[in-house]
Amino acid sequence: MPEAQSIQMPKFGQTVEESTVVAWRKKEGDQVAKGEVLFEIETDKATLEVESFLEGTLLKILVKEGQTVPVQSVVGFIGKPGDSVPEVKAPVAAPKPAVGSAGPPKQASVPGPTGVGLSAPSAAVSAGVPAPPGRLKISPRAARLAKEKVIDPSGISGSGPGGRIVEKDVISYLASRGYDRLRITLAARNLAAAQHLDVLAIAGSRSGSRITVADVRTAMAERPKAMSKMRKVIAQRLTHSFTTTPHIFVTVSTDMTELMGLRVKLKKKGVPYTVTDFIVKAVIMSLKEFPGVNSSTDGESVRWRANVHMGVATSLEEGLVVPVVRLADDMTIAELHDRIVEVVRKAREGKLLPDEMSGSTFTISNMGMMNVENFSAIINPGESAILAVASTTSAPVVRDGKIVVRSIMKMTLSADHRIVDGAMAAGFVNAIKNRLEDIGLWKSMT
Amino acid sequence: MEKYDVVVIGAGPGGYPAGIRASQLGARVAIVEKEELGGTCLNWGCIPTKTWIAAAGLSAELADAQALGIVVKDVRVDFAAMAMHKNDVVDTLRNGVNQLLKANGIVLYNGAGSFKDRNRISVKGKAGSAPVVLGAERTIIATGSKSAVPAFLPRHKRVIDSRAFLELKKLPRSLMVMGGGYIGCELACLAAQLGVEVTIVELLEDILVQLDGDVRREVRSHMEKKLKIRILTGNAIEDVKCGDKGVAAKVGKESIKADLLLVSVGRQPVTVGLELKNAGLSAGDRGFVGVDDHCRTAAAPVYAVGDVIGGMMLAHAATSEGIIAAENACGGKLRRSESIVPAVIFTAPEAATVGVSEADAKRDGLKVSIGKFPYRALGRALAVARTEGFVKLIADAETDQVLGAAVVGVHATDLIAEAAIAVRNEMTVEELGRTIHAHPTFGELWMEAAHAVHGTAVHAAPSRRRK
Numbered sequence: 001m002p003e004a005q006s007i008q009m010p011k012f013g014q015t016v017e018e019s020t021v022v023a024w025r026k027k028e029g030d031q032v033a034k035g036e037v038l039f040e041i042e043t044d045k046a047t048l049e050v051e052s053f054l055e056g057t058l059l060k061i062l063v064k065e066g067q068t069v070p071v072q073s074v075v076g077f078i079g080k081p082g083d084s085v086p087e088v089k090a091p092v093a094a095p096k097p098a099v100g101s102a103g104p105p106k107q108a109s110v111p112g113p114t115g116v117g118l119s120a121p122s123a124a125v126s127a128g129v130p131a132p133p134g135r136l137k138i139s140p141r142a143a144r145l146a147k148e149k150v151i152d153p154s155g156i157s158g159s160g161p162g163g164r165i166v167e168k169d170v171i172s173y174l175a176s177r178g179y180d181r182l183r184i185t186l187a188a189r190n191l192a193a194a195q196h197l198d199v200l201a202i203a204g205s206r207s208g209s210r211i212t213v214a215d216v217r218t219a220m221a222e223r224p225k226a227m228s229k230m231r232k233v234i235a236q237r238l239t240h241s242f243t244t245t246p247h248i249f250v251t252v253s254t255d256m257t258e259l260m261g262l263r264v265k266l267k268k269k270g271v272p273y274t275v276t277d278f279i280v281k282a283v284i285m286s287l288k289e290f291p292g293v294n295s296s297t298d299g300e301s302v303r304w305r306a307n308v309h310m311g312v313a314t315s316l317e318e319g320l321v322v323p324v325v326r327l328a329d330d331m332t333i334a335e336l337h338d339r340i341v342e343v344v345r346k347a348r349e350g351k352l353l354p355d356e357m358s359g360s361t362f363t364i365s366n367m368g369m370m371n372v373e374n375f376s377a378i379i380n381p382g383e384s385a386i387l388a389v390a391s392t393t394s395a396p397v398v399r400d401g402k403i404v405v406r407s408i409m410k411m412t413l414s415a416d417h418r419i420v421d422g423a424m425a426a427g428f429v430n431a432i433k434n435r436l437e438d439i440g441l442w443k444s445m446t
Numbered sequence: 447m448e449k450y451d452v453v454v455i456g457a458g459p460g461g462y463p464a465g466i467r468a469s470q471l472g473a474r475v476a477i478v479e480k481e482e483l484g485g486t487c488l489n490w491g492c493i494p495t496k497t498w499i500a501a502a503g504l505s506a507e508l509a510d511a512q513a514l515g516i517v518v519k520d521v522r523v524d525f526a527a528m529a530m531h532k533n534d535v536v537d538t539l540r541n542g543v544n545q546l547l548k549a550n551g552i553v554l555y556n557g558a559g560s561f562k563d564r565n566r567i568s569v570k571g572k573a574g575s576a577p578v579v580l581g582a583e584r585t586i587i588a589t590g591s592k593s594a595v596p597a598f599l600p601r602h603k604r605v606i607d608s609r610a611f612l613e614l615k616k617l618p619r620s621l622m623v624m625g626g627g628y629i630g631c632e633l634a635c636l637a638a639q640l641g642v643e644v645t646i647v648e649l650l651e652d653i654l655v656q657l658d659g660d661v662r663r664e665v666r667s668h669m670e671k672k673l674k675i676r677i678l679t680g681n682a683i684e685d686v687k688c689g690d691k692g693v694a695a696k697v698g699k700e701s702i703k704a705d706l707l708l709v710s711v712g713r714q715p716v717t718v719g720l721e722l723k724n725a726g727l728s729a730g731d732r733g734f735v736g737v738d739d740h741c742r743t744a745a746a747p748v749y750a751v752g753d754v755i756g757g758m759m760l761a762h763a764a765t766s767e768g769i770i771a772a773e774n775a776c777g778g779k780l781r782r783s784e785s786i787v788p789a790v791i792f793t794a795p796e797a798a799t800v801g802v803s804e805a806d807a808k809r810d811g812l813k814v815s816i817g818k819f820p821y822r823a824l825g826r827a828l829a830v831a832r833t834e835g836f837v838k839l840i841a842d843a844e845t846d847q848v849l850g851a852a853v854v855g856v857h858a859t860d861l862i863a864e865a866a867i868a869v870r871n872e873m874t875v876e877e878l879g880r881t882i883h884a885h886p887t888f889g890e891l892w893m894e895a896a897h898a899v900h901g902t903a904v905h906a907a908p909s910r911r912r913k
Contacts, residue, residue, distance in 0.1 A: 186846075186847070186872060187842065187847030187874055190844075190845035190846055190847065190874060213872050
């Protein structure tokens with residue numbers, strides 16, 4: 001009897017050590033063609049589709065949805081019906097480093113909002129959710145009483161040996177919390193019990209002080225829910241960057257009137273440059289002039305980067321990613337445009353590979369389409385600055401002593417103040433501004 | 447200008463309880479009414495129809511009395527006496543409302559109320575008399591609704607709404623009913639029991655569509671088989687022509703003739719003449735006045751209750767809202783309107799529902815357990831020889847909460863009260879089933895149905911499907 005062929009958890013990118021199967025698109029017994037999507041995985045950086053290299057029948061699924069396994073583990077088998085499937089135990093997740101001991105952020109990273117990344121934490125969010133009584137030191141009788149009364153016993157101080165909660169502790173706790181005066185409908189009580197909610201923590205509101213099903217449903221809706229893996233990474237990276245990097249913020253107003261005019265003209269000719277393209281190009285040129293901004297520091301040493309790998313913050317429904325345009329300084333504006341369109345499309349489709357989301361040396365976050373006056377971004381770890389671009393709006397400005405209406409765009413640079421002084425930041429943003437306002441420069445380029 | 451803390455426009459089942467509650471709370475109250483105290487419910491709706499339904503039901507019972515060993519011969523309908531009884535009842539109740547208003551010190555203004563601004567109500571009495579302007583700290587709109595009569599129908603004395611039906615001096619020989627909602631079906635049953643030849647024409651695929659299919663089938667089957675009512679569904683009435691001899695109409699390919707055409711296609715809110723815009727308000731979707739959960743309109747000092755706000759357009763909903771609006775208007779703790787409103791239908795047999803229906807549960811994807819119990823398995827029902835119908839409980843499968851109930855059969859309209867208490871107070875099926883119900887009574891139906899939800903009914907054989 002021929003043996004079925006194994007399907008492996010792919011390794012997407014250098015830094016990915018384990019991945020989670022989010023969903024199987026095929027079930028056992030389904031026909032699979034080469035190139036068809038077999039399953040979806042979530043790394044700590046992205047959700048990706050895994051296509052089949054093999055053709056045949058999906059004979060066995062080894063790693064169930066929701067399971068996390070090291071890369072290159074066997075996740076299932078494909079073959080002809082009747083092929084023998086080797087006896088393989090489902091792989092287990094590689095041990096993770098304990099929270100807090102993650103050390104300095106890894107260079108390769110998933111970008112979070114405004115492009116911040118760090119390795120995923122493993123602690124589950126649990127605030128406000130009563131812990132299952134099993135973990136408490138509590139006598140069976142006390143636990144039964146707490147369960148019957150639909151309360152969370154974890155806040156009760158135990159008077160038994162070693163602080164063990166005994167029945168009389170629960171009784172006096174109930175008395176001290178005024179449990180006798182609690183009014184709750186029968187169905188609300190049943191629902192709270194089924195949902196492991198503490199009835200003492202649910203406020204009655206709709207019908208006087210009586211707790212109703214609607215109140216329990218509100219409590220259910222308000223119960224803390226675990227963040228998605230991506231959101232956790234975003235949270236961790238943002239917190240790390242903002243608490244360990246001293247930020248300085250410098251804002252300039254740029255007159256975009258002439259450049260916007262040029263853009264309209266180019267568009268009519270079929271040249272589709274976006275505002276982002278011009279800004280990216282102006283930033284790259286200015287980074288060459290201010291190499292200190294294209295550097296990073298760990299607090300001990302400064303690392304200068306010869307090339308510009310430009311991060312372009314892109315918002316998705318589930319969060320924010322920063323696809324990277326590598327070697328952006330070697331590109332013409334036309335090449336930049338094409339590459340930005342490509343990476344942003346891949347980001348929107350969830351098809352970015354982890355390596356396309358890491359290694360940037362500078363990041364631009366453009367909220368021009370979102371009608372904002374001005375904003376500041378948080379620096380992506382591993383970089384020394386990020387440029388926050390706001391909307392271009394018609395504004396009254398003074399030119400030659402007269403008030404005129406011009407198209408004004410504000411940009412705010414957030415820079416790591418340890419290596420970027422105020423003067424350097426100011427010089428850098430003004431270099432960008434001056435380039436954007438120099439219409440001759442763009443005419444020569446386009 | 448006389449000044450009042452609360453002015454109520456409309457003295458129907460929403461308005462007059464609102465006035466009384468406000469007065470109980472110490473407010474100086476005026477009620478403005480352009481027709482009769484008691485509104486549609488007391489004068490041309492709930493109450494008068496029930497007097498005739500009582501008579502018609504009794505005549506039907508007498509015809510069936512042989513089953514109990516009583517032989518009644520020569521049952522005859524004296525329609526004039528029926529009308530007199532109806533008018534007496536209406537007079538008595540109307541007088542009762544008047545006494546209540548007086549006893550509570552409420553000032554009654556006869557005339558049509560309209561807003562001059564948010565805090566001034568103009569009352570226009572008899573033609574020729576100058577309007578009176580009242581100062582109103584708070585106003586409660588309770589102007590109710592009237593029968594909707596589609597524009598394509600001829601305006602003719604043979605085309606009547608439910609109000610005109612109740613003013614008939616003589617029963618028709620035949621009656622065509624346009625619309626198989628609860629009003630049309632109640633009047634159809636009543637007429638049929640009195641010997642009128644009745645045809646119901648309903649545009650939708652069935653009559654009484656707000657009821658679950660099983661409940662609906664029970665009512666329809668009795669109406670068709672026992673009362674010999676013709677029920678035509680899925681077609682519109684067209685080509686309505688009125689003449690000296692009767693009404694003719696086309697339904698699908700068929701021509702229908704009858705002495706009268708009763709139009710019962712729904713009710714529309716009454717806001718004409720209120721001058722809502724002077725209070726900064728406007729009638730919204732389909733003419734209803736919009737309110738929040740506390741019966742407050744968009745204008746701070748103005749509240750609205752009853753049919754004019756839509757929702758469940760039922761007298762008892764209006765009364766509950768009226769009381770809540772009055773309490774909210776007089777300050778104190780802000781209260782929400784009740785969301786559990788029982789609905790009762792006085793067809794033959796009667797039907798009643800409260801809370802979530804089986805169809806609602808299915809539509810909303812709720813996980814429910816259903817328990818049913820038939821009248822024919824109940825001692826009391828057999829004793830009185832009224833064995834058609836059943837009760838049904840709809841319970842949350844997870845929490846055992848009584849989410850809704852339906853009953854079709856004798857006394858259904860009274861029986862629903864117990865289920866309403868269970869639903870409103872979020873009782874569980876278990877508690878309902880463990881409550882001792884006196885024997886032998888119809889109330890036992892609920893207890894048995896509660897047992898049936900859990901598959902533990904004592905007086906029904908175990909279902910074969912149960913493991």
